[in-house]
Amino acid sequence: MxxxxxxxxxxxxxxxxxxxxxxxxxxxxxxxxxxxxIENHYLASYILTPEEFYNNEWYDIxxxxxxxxxxxxxxxxxxxxxNYKHIIENKEYFTPNIVDLTYLPGNECVASLKTNWLKRVxxxxxxxYNCRKEIENGRKTISAQKERQLTGKWPKHLRNWPMMKx
Numbered sequence: 001m002x003x004x005x006x007x008x009x010x011x012x013x014x015x016x017x018x019x020x021x022x023x024x025x026x027x028x029x030x031x032x033x034x035x036x037x038i039e040n041h042y043l044a045s046y047i048l049t050p051e052e053f054y055n056n057e058w059y060d061i062x063x064x065x066x067x068x069x070x071x072x073x074x075x076x077x078x079x080x081x082x083n084y085k086h087i088i089e090n091k092e093y094f095t096p097n098i099v100d101l102t103y104l105p106g107n108e109c110v111a112s113l114k115t116n117w118l119k120r121v122x123x124x125x126x127x128x129y130n131c132r133k134e135i136e137n138g139r140k141t142i143s144a145q146k147e148r149q150l151t152g153k154w155p156k157h158l159r160n161w162p163m164m165k166x
Contacts, residue, residue, distance in 0.1 A: 018044040035106035044111040131162040
C-alpha cells in the first residue's frame with residue numbers, strides 16, 4: 001500500500017485510530033506558518049492503519065515516544081496547561097485513541113479524541129448488564145415465581161427491565 005493511497009483513505013474517513021499528544025512548542029516546535037492556536041490541540045502524531053493496530057505494531061511507537069519525553073528536560077511545561085507534567089506522566093496518555101482528524105490552516109493534523117465516548121458507553125452498558133443479571137437471578141427465586149403464578153406479575157423490585165441511558 002503506498003503512502004499516498006493511505007493518506008487519501010485517512011482524509012476520506014470520518015474517524016481514525018491515532019496516537020496523539022498535546023502540542024508542546026518546546027518538543028514539537030512552531031514556525032511562522034504554524035496555526036496560531038496549535039498549542040490548544042492534540043497532534044495526531046501517528047495514524048495507525050488497521051493492520052498496524054491489530055498486529056500491535058504501535059507498542060514500539062509508544063515506547064519511542066515515551067523515551068523522547070523521558071530524555072527531554074524534566075521541567076517540561078506548557079504555555080496553556082498548568083498540570084501538563086501530570087498529564088504526560090499518566091500511563092494512559094500514550095495509547096491509541098479513536099479520533100476525528102482535522103487539518104488546521106498551518107497544515108497540522110490535529111485530533112479530537114472520541115475514545116472517551118466509547119468508554120462512557122461501555123461503562124453504562126456494564127451497569128445495565130449487571131442490573132439485568134440481578135433481576136434475572138431474582139426472578140429465578142421460588143418466592144418470585146410463586147408471586148408471578150398467583151398475581152400474574154413479578155414482584156415490584158423485579159418488574160422494571162433496565163435500559164441504557166446516555
